[in-house]
Amino acid sequence: MTRLQIMAYTPSDTNEDDVTWGVGYTEEKLYDIIQKARKDYPRHNITLYFENGRVRTYEPLHREMQYI
Secondary structure, three states, rough: OOEEEEEEOOOOOOOOOOEEEEEEEOOOOHHHHHHHHHHHOOOOOOEEEEEOHHHEOOOOOOOOOOOO
């Protein structure tokens, strides 16, 4: 089983907390883990830190836009 560190953060100044957690995964379950993290934190950027040194960042699924 391979280890993965997940960080969910908001780049803007909001009241939402940044969250990080570790998880073990197999290749078959990696997509499900990413989808669950994005679903649980739809307004956060999701960054994945893989055990082999790879890093991957996903944009928020939903972002409230404000127009001036």
